[in-house]
Amino acid sequence: MSKTQDHTALPQGRDIPILLLGILGIGTSGPLIAKSAMPIPTLIFWRNLAGSLIMAPFALRKGEWKNPAHRPAMKVAAISGIFLALHFIGFFLAMRFTSVAAGTALTALQPIFSALYIRYKGGHIARLSLIGMFIAFASVVVITGVDLKLSVRAFEGDLFAIVCAALAAIYVMIGSKVQSQISTSTYTTICYGICALTVLPVIFLTGSRFIAFPKVQWLWLLLLVLGAQLLGHTMFNLSLKRLSPVVVSLIVFFEVPVAAIVAWIWLHQKPSVGIIPGVIGILIGCSIFVMGRNSK
Secondary structure (H helix, E strand, C coil), X not given: CCCXXXXXXXXXXXXXXXXXXXXXXXXXXXXXXXXXXXXXXXXXXHHHHHHHHHHHHHHHHHCHHHCHHHHHHHHHHHHHHHXXXXXXHHHHHHHHHCCHHHHHHHHCCHHHHHHHHHXXXXXXXXXXXXXXXXXXXXXXXXXXXXXXXXXXXXXXHHHHHHHHHHHHHHHHHHHHHHCCCCCHHHHHHHHHHHHXXXXXXXXXXXXXXXXXXCHHHXXXXXXXXXXXXXXXHHHXXXXXXXXXXXXXXXXXXXXXXXXXXXXXXXXXXXXXXXXXXXXXXXHHHHHHHHHHHHCC
């Protein structure tokens, strides 16, 4: 990661609709995972295999695999796929162990992990920007509400969500670096494919069902691929070619109100009364984040 990169630069031009599509796509992820009855490793496998196969024709047309100079970056893309698999396992477990709102809220710690890593590596992110980021995260908590009920299962789900947020930060950081060397289509084909292969042994080790599911379960999977995988992850990966991973991760905060609204309408998980002030707080936090770009 370049130390001179502007980690608070706003999205411009085509990146704006790309990120809007990404927010809408990834916002459907939690509710669909909660709705699906497929075993977690099976769902991860089919989702990423489908994503890889869909992107493969575009990668083959690029022909970057023929160039030896691109192969080191392709190897790193494979490593990113392993981190993506671990992130998905944590996220899917969180969706099953705790509420969609709480799980997506804690997963939203991703940009904070990214920002702290960049500062550790010597990149410039002003204190004011960090304050804005924490305000945005606090607003996410306001949206989801604070559940004071003691539940071991929910607590385990919360831990899975926090771990998967850190893993997502690593995945995004790697993706940002690799896509400065290879195309998004090549990167996602490899990353999604390796992610699927990483969880494949888990399916057999856990004795999870692999194919025999009702048609409605395949429908949920199809929607997950089209929404969260292609409109979500792929659109965010595309924007990483021009934007800092911190900014892209920060925008993922808006996944939380989208997921909460979808879960309310579809799963009848009523959001807290804080959803409107929470969204306003996210906007204020993001504004402060950008205002801090010229401060120390």
